[in-house]
Amino acid sequence: MNAPLAYEYTGASSDAPVYELSNVSKTYARNSVVALENVDLTLRYGSFTSIIGSSGCGKSTLLKIMAGLIPPTRGRVVLQDKPVTGPRRDIGMMFQQATLFPWKTAVENIVLPIEIRDGKAAAKKAMEKAHDLLDMVGLKGFESVYPNELSGGMAQRASICRMLITEPAVLLLDEPFSALDELSRDMMNMELQRICREQDATAFLVTHSIQEAVILSDEIVVMKPRPGRIAEIVKVDLPRPRTLDLMTTPRFGEIVDHIRSMLDKGEGM
């Protein structure tokens, strides 16, 4: 691409680091696959970071290590000044499929993390907040509805509420909208942006879509495979708040082309 990508950075984040990964490596003992090698990464407060790269380059492995679901073989993961050694309350996660329990209503699903953590009385207290969250994501009136009566997009909105009810410091998102059609996905991405801004959340998104990464992110981590390493961290200088019409601007196109060329020439494939 013509213009350099590392110009003055005007992202939404402050400078304070929230997540700090140093020298993180992961070898799966079962098959000796080196999934990650020497990953260094800092996420700053209020920033939105995406990770992109071909299938098998270690994106999900990195997310699971950050979430404390699996340990790294080497290296250090620190969140809010404390090493991550297992699942934590200050980490919120969201997956591809909305994993709502079918026998619970939308609002009951949302307070479930509180019920599991602090018991039924605390969950009852959290009902008001759950209603506010449903309102925020446009699901007012759907509180008592069961998941099978919600569309895919509505179910993912409810999943966002369930992730936010515990007020996590960071949101780890594993392709949360990939099962949705393109229109719903664009709308949900704009919704996600709004929620992140409102909550001052620090977000980390695994995606296969270059466009999605560029429209949402302050920084994009481009991975290369075998073993999974960081090829480049691309800073995105598009103004905020982002709107979908930014996707037609030359700058958006330049950044997309730059990332695609890295993936095409094998850096991320």
Ligand SMILES: Nc1ncnc2c1ncn2[C@@H]1O[C@H](COP(=O)(O)OP(=O)(O)OP(=O)(O)O)[C@@H](O)[C@H]1O
């Ligand atoms: N539990 C596991 N046991 C052994 N090997 C694994 C395990 N999980 C992942 N791997 C291997 O580690 C490498 C990285 O996998 P990972 O799922 O992290 O990649 P990914 O970039 O998320 O892929 P995708 O885009 O397809 O989800 C792959 O070679 C994969 O086969």
